[in-house]
Amino acid sequence: MDIRSQISMVFHLDKCIGCHTCSIACKNIWTDRKGAEYMWWNNVETKPGTGYPTKWEDQEIYKGGWEKKNGRVVLKGTGKRRGLTNIFYNPNLPVIDDYYEPFTYKYLDLIESPQGDVQPTARPVSLITGKPIDIKMGPNWDDDLSGTPDFARNDPNLNHLSEAEQEVMFQLEKMAFFYLPRICNHCLNPACVASCPSGAIYKRGEDGVVLINQEVCRAWRMCVTACPYKKSYYNWHTGKSEKCILCFPRLEAGLAPACMHSCVGRIRYLGVLLYDADKIKDTVHKDDHELVDAHLDIILDPFDEEVIRAAKMNGIADSTIHAAQFSPVYKYVKEWKLALPLHAEFRTLPMLFYVPPLLPVMATVKQVNNSDDSKKMNPMAKYWDDNWLYDTSTKELWGTLDQARFPLKYLASMFSVGDEEKIKDKWMKLMAVRIHRRRKTVGDISDEKADAVLQDAGLTAEMADGIFYLTALAKFEDRFVIPPAHREQAIEMLDFTGDTKGETGFGFKSKIRRGV
Amino acid sequence: MDTLNNFFLIALPYIALALFLVGSIFRYTRKGFQVSSLSSQFLEGRRLFYGSVPFHWGVFFLFFGHLTAFLFPKGVLAWNSQPVRLMILEITAFIFGISMLIGLVNLMVRRYTTPRLKPVTNKMDLIIYLLLIAQTFFGLWIAYNFRWGSSWFSTLLAPYLYSIFKFQPDTTAVSLLPWAVKIHIIGAFLIIALVPFSRLIHFLVYPLNYLWRPYQQVRWNWGRRRIRAPRTPWSVQRPKNN
């Protein structure tokens, strides 16, 4: 057992409102400078949709991640041989047009143009060339399913669905979508690290944050290809690659990363997980259908005496072990088994987990006549004349899951390597919590029924209350359990983030000057 | 004539080598952030192929070709003792030279006709393009007109270069060579001198150690087992990364 600690995250997709506040918070702190304008270390996509960069999930195009070939797990588009020979020209590098050409508007024209008969306009100009451009695409061009024929219809996850199933998804009345916020997953088997010929990328032992050393990166661009999530970006101005740093300077100071701190929907949770590094190798070699389970098996129980002892042997601080015991991530991922990794088939062992969304699925399950019930309600109570309601009866509930508006298959292709049962399991749990809470607050569901539902979903009443608490009520300290970084022992940086805004990193401070 | 010869064939090489050594070491150790290949593939990824690939493979083989002739002049002469082998060597080298020239011209045309590349192009790039094109052109010219280069390089130039490195410069043989060869020599030293001042520096950091390093890299800011040992002194430790 080689126990290490990892700061990892859970995003509760039911709660994301797609406001992009997270993206802006990140942009303001880290990527608001030349060469990085197009980068969104944190971005939010509408699903179904092609995402950012376009179709990033399709590894036949981008050749990212690992693949299992004759029992061996190898980098798909990079690696030692390809990395060193394709160094002059990387055939699998996404180019700026796969993201979008960054632009701004000539706002000054609005103020400074001379008096005339027509209103002045602010023309869009490219942030690369400075010349006027016609904007063709942006990082959220397909927000809320806009431009569906071009974007949502081309979602790589739809490949697993039949024609008919796809049609059903896009029928106007049934159309549904959800948001997928993405940051770097700070993987346990990071393809970006493995692909970097200069060895500039590394994983920090203490907290698992994956970083690119800006002084060692030489613009060989292999990480951009290798990361299957396309979360390593090439800065065209400085000639260095950059990626999400999980706001490590903030973490070290005990603050939540900016995207998480600012999250309006409070969908984000962050905490420590203890895992067994010795199991990584076996896990990535598992077959596709065992991958998710094996991935979750790496994570260890922080209350287990044996685990605590081994963790201490490995130099993990008591405070970190303590934080692991209170980790909301541990609860979601292991205790309640509600969260899944995104695209585990890329085999990088991502450490960002998602609670698959239930809402778009259940919104109009059944038409009922509510008017009699409504009349009985307290006249002060706000009631809806809405006859579309969640179906709360167990039999029909579990029965309708298969015919949900959002095909199980689609979500399974994203979160469980195609295993529909896994998604169903999460949905049942999410629904059971709602039914359980409805019994408690509205009281129109019999205890018998509610208990049966909980049992079906494999939850106890305490668990359901716990899930409810962490989902709906949790305060800041519950959502972010950040272990002290013990900088008194290892000072990586003692910089204040504000001082270094717009600079190229931490640890060394110099003006961003491109090499010649 | 002698002063000129002395300047270009003795002073220039020493200046160039000194600049190269001191400049490269300084830039690598003190200005690591500015050591990069500054790839522009991200902004233009199609035409680059027809420039970068022929150029780099050409320059790769020719560089090691020259290096071999310098390091093992006897070996090259022995190889050349059979006309067939000599022809193979000369023709291959010539083909790589042409590939390099084509690549360079493509790269240069690409850089100056793609609007997006303008913001990532500087004056030094132009100087390097012109210098490399001239150098390649003269190389091909010499190979074609003064045969067989691989043989007389080993007998005339290798000793001259050795004399430079032994700090006993001896230009008697080279000063008699045709002007085209002298220009090629001067060009070579100019390029060497410009390495630390241009993007050429990236060839020094070709990531060979990728071959033997493990794929994954984990770095610890502290000796993780030692930190808990009771006898470890309590001290602040500077991190090794960054």
Ligand code: SF4
């Ligand atoms: S998500 Fe991509 S960039 Fe982040 S650690 Fe994993 S492979 Fe690397």
Ligand code: SF4
């Ligand atoms: S800030 Fe939160 S709710 Fe808003 S888009 Fe980002 S993740 Fe979703």
